[in-house]
Amino acid sequence: MIREYRTTVEISGPLMFVENVEGVTYEELAEIELPDGTIRHGRVLEVNESMALVQLFEGSSGVGISQSVVRFLGKSVELGVSETMLGRVFDGQGRPRAPFDTFPPIVPDRMININGSPLNPYARDYPAEFIQTGLSSIDGINTLVRGQKLPVFSASGLPHSAVAAQIARQARVIGEGESFAVVFAALGITFEEADYFIRDFKSTGAMDRAVVFLNLADDPAIERIATPRLALTAAEYLAYQKDMHILVILTDMTNYCDALREISAARREVPGRRGYPGYLYTDLSTIYERAGRVKGRKGSITQIPILTMPEDDKTHPIPDLTGYITEGQLILNRELHKRGVYPPMDVMESLSRLKDKGIGKGKTREDHADLFNQLMAAYSAGKNARELAVILGTAALSPLDQQYLRFAEEYERRYISQGEGENRTIEETLDLGWELLKLLPREEMKRVRPEHLDKYWPAGEHS
Amino acid sequence: MTKGTIRKVAGPLVVAGGMAEARMYDVVYVSDMRLLGEIIEIKGDAASIQVYEETWGLGPGDRVYSTGEPLSLELGPGLLTSIYDGIQRPLDKVRERSGDWISRGINIPGLDHSRRWEFTPTATVGSAATGGDFLGSVPETATVEHRIMIPPGISGTLAWVAPAGSYTIDEVIAKVRTASGEEVDLRMYQKWPVRRARPVQKKMAPTEPLVTGQRVIDAFFPVGKGGTACVPGPFGSGKTVIQHQLAKWADAEIVVYVGCGERGNEMTDVLQEFPEILDPRSGKPLILRTVLVANTSNMPVAAREASVYTGMTIAEYFRDMGYSVALMADSTSRWAEAMREMSGRLEEMPGEEGYPAYLGTRIAEFYERAGKVHCLCSGEREGALTVVGAVSPAGGDLSDPVVQATLRVVKVFWSLQARLAYMRHFPAIGWLESYSLYTENLRDWYGKELDAGWTALRNGAIALLQEEANLQEIARLVGAESLSSEDQLTLFTARSIREDFLHQNAFHEVDTFCSMRKQVRLLGLIMSIHESLSRAIGAGASPKDLFSLPFRESVARARYVPENRLEEIDRILETAGSEIEGVLEQTARAGEGA
Ligand SMILES: Nc1ncnc2c1ncn2[C@@H]1O[C@H](COP(=O)(O)OP(=O)(O)OP(=O)(O)O)[C@@H](O)[C@H]1O
Ligand SMILES: Nc1ncnc2c1ncn2[C@@H]1O[C@H](COP(=O)(O)OP(=O)(O)O)[C@@H](O)[C@H]1O
Ligand SMILES: [Mg+2]
Numbered sequence A: 001m002i003r004e005y006r007t008t009v010e011i012s013g014p015l016m017f018v019e020n021v022e023g024v025t026y027e028e029l030a031e032i033e034l035p036d037g038t039i040r041h042g043r044v045l046e047v048n049e050s051m052a053l054v055q056l057f058e059g060s061s062g063v064g065i066s067q068s069v070v071r072f073l074g075k076s077v078e079l080g081v082s083e084t085m086l087g088r089v090f091d092g093q094g095r096p097r098a099p100f101d102t103f104p105p106i107v108p109d110r111m112i113n114i115n116g117s118p119l120n121p122y123a124r125d126y127p128a129e130f131i132q133t134g135l136s137s138i139d140g141i142n143t144l145v146r147g148q149k150l151p152v153f154s155a156s157g158l159p160h161s162a163v164a165a166q167i168a169r170q171a172r173v174i175g176e177g178e179s180f181a182v183v184f185a186a187l188g189i190t191f192e193e194a195d196y197f198i199r200d201f202k203s204t205g206a207m208d209r210a211v212v213f214l215n216l217a218d219d220p221a222i223e224r225i226a227t228p229r230l231a232l233t234a235a236e237y238l239a240y241q242k243d244m245h246i247l248v249i250l251t252d253m254t255n256y257c258d259a260l261r262e263i264s265a266a267r268r269e270v271p272g273r274r275g276y277p278g279y280l281y282t283d284l285s286t287i288y289e290r291a292g293r294v295k296g297r298k299g300s301i302t303q304i305p306i307l308t309m310p311e312d313d314k315t316h317p318i319p320d321l322t323g324y325i326t327e328g329q330l331i332l333n334r335e336l337h338k339r340g341v342y343p344p345m346d347v348m349e350s351l352s353r354l355k356d357k358g359i360g361k362g363k364t365r366e367d368h369a370d371l372f373n374q375l376m377a378a379y380s381a382g383k384n385a386r387e388l389a390v391i392l393g394t395a396a397l398s399p400l401d402q403q404y405l406r407f408a409e410e411y412e413r414r415y416i417s418q419g420e421g422e423n424r425t426i427e428e429t430l431d432l433g434w435e436l437l438k439l440l441p442r443e444e445m446k447r448v449r450p451e452h453l454d455k456y457w458p459a460g461e462h463s
Numbered sequence B: 001m002t003k004g005t006i007r008k009v010a011g012p013l014v015v016a017g018g019m020a021e022a023r024m025y026d027v028v029y030v031s032d033m034r035l036l037g038e039i040i041e042i043k044g045d046a047a048s049i050q051v052y053e054e055t056w057g058l059g060p061g062d063r064v065y066s067t068g069e070p071l072s073l074e075l076g077p078g079l080l081t082s083i084y085d086g087i088q089r090p091l092d093k094v095r096e097r098s099g100d101w102i103s104r105g106i107n108i109p110g111l112d113h114s115r116r117w118e119f120t121p122t123a124t125v126g127s128a129a130t131g132g133d134f135l136g137s138v139p140e141t142a143t144v145e146h147r148i149m150i151p152p153g154i155s156g157t158l159a160w161v162a163p164a165g166s167y168t169i170d171e172v173i174a175k176v177r178t179a180s181g182e183e184v185d186l187r188m189y190q191k192w193p194v195r196r197a198r199p200v201q202k203k204m205a206p207t208e209p210l211v212t213g214q215r216v217i218d219a220f221f222p223v224g225k226g227g228t229a230c231v232p233g234p235f236g237s238g239k240t241v242i243q244h245q246l247a248k249w250a251d252a253e254i255v256v257y258v259g260c261g262e263r264g265n266e267m268t269d270v271l272q273e274f275p276e277i278l279d280p281r282s283g284k285p286l287i288l289r290t291v292l293v294a295n296t297s298n299m300p301v302a303a304r305e306a307s308v309y310t311g312m313t314i315a316e317y318f319r320d321m322g323y324s325v326a327l328m329a330d331s332t333s334r335w336a337e338a339m340r341e342m343s344g345r346l347e348e349m350p351g352e353e354g355y356p357a358y359l360g361t362r363i364a365e366f367y368e369r370a371g372k373v374h375c376l377c378s379g380e381r382e383g384a385l386t387v388v389g390a391v392s393p394a395g396g397d398l399s400d401p402v403v404q405a406t407l408r409v410v411k412v413f414w415s416l417q418a419r420l421a422y423m424r425h426f427p428a429i430g431w432l433e434s435y436s437l438y439t440e441n442l443r444d445w446y447g448k449e450l451d452a453g454w455t456a457l458r459n460g461a462i463a464l465l466q467e468e469a470n471l472q473e474i475a476r477l478v479g480a481e482s483l484s485s486e487d488q489l490t491l492f493t494a495r496s497i498r499e500d501f502l503h504q505n506a507f508h509e510v511d512t513f514c515s516m517r518k519q520v521r522l523l524g525l526i527m528s529i530h531e532s533l534s535r536a537i538g539a540g541a542s543p544k545d546l547f548s549l550p551f552r553e554s555v556a557r558a559r560y561v562p563e564n565r566l567e568e569i570d571r572i573l574e575t576a577g578s579e580i581e582g583v584l585e586q587t588a589r590a591g592e593g594a
């Protein structure tokens, strides 16, 4: 049943109020035809008796009250999916996106509601397979596992795109040649940034195994609400129907949240912190929780959302609520970046909550957990020593503190830092950790079990 | 049955007209999909309904059917080992029915009505019977005996009780003749509305600690059995790990774990681990004493609001049997946010940060359902319900309205510090910021069950940590080397308390659980060494020599000593003693030489 109305009574921001409607349902997709024949899209945010409130994906500029024809399509927003999406570039509503993609639309295998349904927690399988990214600061310290959602908290001017592209390029599960694909969603980022990713995918041949959705900075902001959901719908199809392991990159989630705030403000809702709606947490969770593994299904969805922290502030609602949902966070640090450390990973504030079951014997190596604990303790002590040295001068430090200080410097220079093209194996990463620990007295290795210490640093040996 | 018609749909809120006869908190079926909802406001003939499922596709004109009953649970054998959503739908059965993703309109009872249970009567026919009295028991799991009770509100004489045998929960297993001569049929399960506290005879103050096996909690900030505690902290500070640790190791007979608006994988973790981990007391899998309520963040927000009440009601039911029950709610902030969302949709006047003005009242009512109690019954029976709530304040800021409302009612505050978490000092419970108001009440128990010197030992350790905090300021300015020898010793021992006692790795096979006996020995070890060192320094020994003695390494490893070899800790103390003695002799010789 398609119903047409010319009864728009109010347009306010990205919202449109349509009167005297009948049979309209919540979340229904609407089509708005303008006098020149162009078609815009929207969805129903609220129905109250005979009044429908419609959110316009492309915004309301150029939409008039009297001439627009509104049609309700009797279905929710859907995405047509098929395996032929691989290698294609779509816009924020799922249509081929010129100039990146000039082919005809795909022939869908099926249509899927982009909102998905909640995955039953009972159907989840706990993520436990180690993904080697080739970056020591991730593999050794904040280990990523298959099915995890691990965001990158960045800030303006930091190399988060390079880090994400390097992960997408290098990520693999040791000893497996299973089918792997990347789903990439650009949310309000610039053409240049998007182009960087697409060129990187092309140059490494990854593009054939990628599905790209672009909503760029000059594309309609409200469309951004749907874009990550399109990407995840494609990802779920490929993962759970086509048995692929999917890495989803969503960048920049800050732009997504700002679009959500715009709608909330237009609806005059009571705002939560900093003007963001009170339901931001719930809304973000319906995106992030779509990562995971499902019992009895081969594929998986690993998510790396990227967000820029306004004013480098981790307590801003966007990073804050993200951190409360995701399974850890990788935090990029401006100070390290200034000192030329790439990736500028703040390993102390970063965290992978799922690493414990993804590391150790049979996954990485038996000494990994202890080595990790020891490296963290030593780096923390080294950073304390560095602070002390600032106040008292290096000479005033105890000999032990001086050793810790030196350790911290070397750790940043050799362990955290690596080349954009440098792909370290997990053994290389672990061995490097031991090598650096040997800058310290052996008695300081309190967090390492004696058997591991004896194996990787036999008593009496000094480097 | 009242029938109404939808007027408005806005997210999880549906307004229906024609509902003049409906009552607040009655459960309704919404549309012909029979989505479950609950009435949360009535204005004229319009009822506002919070719908426990996604509402897309609903619109004006759809029908609404009231059940005339409040949201209630089925309480009886079969609760243990279950995993429920926020409104007691068993998620394993939901999966059988709807597949891996939860579809809408699935109504499955909380208990299995076809399963047969071995019932053994314990009550005698002809005796007086009131609510809470036992009728018989069912071995629900290998560790828990499910005691079948007369539901609250029924009393009279027991007219009949079924002989031992196997029954489904729908079969009548007893009859009570009330004062009016009417015979009431009783089954092995009862229904109870989630928002109403189950009655007790009387509440009492906790006098016994819930031993959690977590050193910083048991030694410094204990919670009493029947008490309340909260764990606020920013993300990644360890709220969930602490709750999981408590669910695993606390000496409660029943554990109810509510995952309220948090991660799906955390529930999966519990589901996969608990059947494998053995309870250190019973030697049987932990899952056998556990009920899980999982309404993760991506599940409908209204059911999230209900989930904490569902967990609480199940916990109270087991408390009524005379068990010591522990309820973990992770996170109460998500519950508060669900309230905020519904309140916003109802266009209520917001209080602080958009939370409804009744936030504080709801939180207080929730924690008030905890307690050590004389259970409802004609005899004497004690039960306890301990409640531990995680709080996730925005930006980690403790001025958050949910934190503030919670701190007004709970008696224990475990303050998680981001600073400690970054240093990977776990549990990241700040020793200067946290408190427990139970320590006085528990003093007698410690005196009886532990060493008489325990309280002094513990207070000594806390005092040292406080002194450390003061000294650190000075040390930062002038360097630790320029402090007096006594002060250097304070820093030395405080560091040992932090690193060798308070720090506890949840993922280490031995360290994850530490018995009270071991805690006494460990802290005793550190504090005895402190005394020896203090004497040695008094006798002129150099702190440098003392602090670099090899015993340091053995002390650091003492917490990895398995529970069945605790005497090794005593040996560490002997060795440390003789090492210190050695330095003293040297000092003495050097003194003679001079
Ligand atoms: N578990 C902890 N809880 C709170 N603060 C801690 C903890 N561990 C360390 N700190 C604080 O971090 C700082 C240094 O930590 P660290 O553990 O390195 O101390 P330390 O080893 O005694 O110092 P030093 O580097 O002088 O040996 C101190 O301010 C200390 O109080
Ligand atoms: N007692 C502990 N021992 C070791 N690691 C811990 C401990 N507590 C927390 N952690 C680490 O901190 C991470 C975050 O803890 P979690 O409880 O999930 O935080 P929150 O619930 O506060 O966001 C965990 O994944 C784990 O790596
Ligand atoms: Mg130190």
Ligand SMILES: [Mg+2]
Binding pocket: B239, B240, B241, B262, B330
């Ligand atoms: Mg948590």
